[in-house]
Amino acid sequence: MRAAVSGEAGEPLTIDEIDVPTPGPHEALVRVLTTGVCHTDLHAVEGDWPVPPKRPLVPGHEGFGEVVAVGDEVTDLAVGDRVGNAWLWSACGRCEYCRKGWETLCEQQENGGYSVDGSFAEYMLVDERYAARIPDGVDPVEVAPILCAGVTVYKALKETEVMPGEWVVISGIGGLGHVAVQYAIAMGMRVVAVDIDDEKLELARRHGAELVVNAREADPGQAVQDEIGGAHGVLVTAVHPSAFGQAAAMSRRGGTIVFVGLPPGDFPADIFDTVLRGLTIRGSIVGTRQDMVEALEFFAAGKIRPTVHTRRLDDINEIFEEMKAGQIEGRVVLELA
Numbered sequence: 001m002r003a004a005v006s007g008e009a010g011e012p013l014t015i016d017e018i019d020v021p022t023p024g025p026h027e028a029l030v031r032v033l034t035t036g037v038c039h040t041d042l043h044a045v046e047g048d049w050p051v052p053p054k055r056p057l058v059p060g061h062e063g064f065g066e067v068v069a070v071g072d073e074v075t076d077l078a079v080g081d082r083v084g085n086a087w088l089w090s091a092c093g094r095c096e097y098c099r100k101g102w103e104t105l106c107e108q109q110e111n112g113g114y115s116v117d118g119s120f121a122e123y124m125l126v127d128e129r130y131a132a133r134i135p136d137g138v139d140p141v142e143v144a145p146i147l148c149a150g151v152t153v154y155k156a157l158k159e160t161e162v163m164p165g166e167w168v169v170i171s172g173i174g175g176l177g178h179v180a181v182q183y184a185i186a187m188g189m190r191v192v193a194v195d196i197d198d199e200k201l202e203l204a205r206r207h208g209a210e211l212v213v214n215a216r217e218a219d220p221g222q223a224v225q226d227e228i229g230g231a232h233g234v235l236v237t238a239v240h241p242s243a244f245g246q247a248a249a250m251s252r253r254g255g256t257i258v259f260v261g262l263p264p265g266d267f268p269a270d271i272f273d274t275v276l277r278g279l280t281i282r283g284s285i286v287g288t289r290q291d292m293v294e295a296l297e298f299f300a301a302g303k304i305r306p307t308v309h310t311r312r313l314d315d316i317n318e319i320f321e322e323m324k325a326g327q328i329e330g331r332v333v334l335e336l337a
């Protein structure tokens, strides 16, 4: 099968002919129809995180497709079923985190397109116990970004604890941020969008943001305090550390700041301010299987319309260059079939 393969960190991917994988007892073989390209895939290819991916690696964890074969012990998937892979490719199901419904924190988890091969290929494997079940009748291109961008921001917005009618800042209006604006509005929140690119901020407005701030032209903390007295929640999906240091200043007293963006680096946190204003700073990683069900339900109900641009597998290296340059509007989705 044709696949985009990352052989060495920092090197361009090659489009290779590799073996079609064989499903294990609890696995299914899936013909990939579409797959989103997440900035995490770029981090994986560049190798800029502390935990390296497998190599050689087939990236991709927003893959949508059709089951074509199942393993010997599969009981919950059949040929023809439509499924998705995800970052949470599998977990142990037995540890404290899995028992408590925090399978995304399982230390035995496998990660699609990172520790196991993903969806930048004609076929991929999924574990029947963790594969996303795709609602009937949804758009095969627009559903792909929900499998990571959608479930991640949906979970993160829940983690901000922002209530209907309250304000949330979405910092970073890329693949994650532009659907975060939509989930926030669907969840009854009011949105301030922050980015460094006016075209991204215009996209946020088109998706319903009431206020926008270009962090290259104004101090986002001062702007959000002046406009609304600070936001009840701040969700940072940006790919530069400076956005993380700006988050607290945008928060209202008692606010919750949730980080999902993962640029290498760290951020300053003022001790006195954090304590005096009762701020919560929280990391959030993708979503559980239940979060995926809920995020897909919002999508299937027509409340989330990812802005997508379709490309081919062979374009992947150009796509990553455009992503690095911040030139991608919404989400690129590869069409494999």
Ligand SMILES: NC(=O)c1ccc[n+]([C@@H]2O[C@H](COP(=O)([O-])OP(=O)(O)OC[C@H]3O[C@@H](n4cnc5c(N)ncnc54)[C@H](O)[C@@H]3O)[C@@H](O)[C@H]2O)c1
Pocket (backbone or CB within 6 Å): 037, 038, 039, 040, 041, 043, 148, 149, 152, 171, 172, 173, 174, 175, 176, 177, 194, 195, 196, 197, 200, 215, 237, 238, 239, 240, 242, 243, 259, 260, 261, 262, 263, 284, 285, 286, 287, 323, 326, 328, 330
């Ligand atoms: N925590 C998780 O579970 C999780 C899940 C998916 C992705 N991620 C991470 O989230 C990040 C974003 O992913 P993506 O696919 O949306 O990336 P993307 O490249 O599509 O978008 C990144 C956005 O950040 C904006 N940006 C850059 N510098 C900024 C700044 N200083 N202030 C505000 N905005 C700024 C860019 O203009 C762009 O709009 C990546 O680091 C990715 O690895 C994390």
Ligand SMILES: CCCCCCO
Pocket (backbone or CB within 6 Å): 038, 040, 041, 061, 087, 148, 262, 285, 286
């Ligand atoms: C720690 C890595 C989290 C990435 C989630 C999928 O983009």
Ligand SMILES: [Zn+2]
Pocket (backbone or CB within 6 Å): 038, 039, 040, 041, 061, 087, 148, 149
């Ligand atoms: Zn992702």
Ligand SMILES: [Zn+2]
Pocket (backbone or CB within 6 Å): 091, 092, 093, 094, 095, 096, 097, 098, 103, 106, 107, 108
């Ligand atoms: Zn576990």
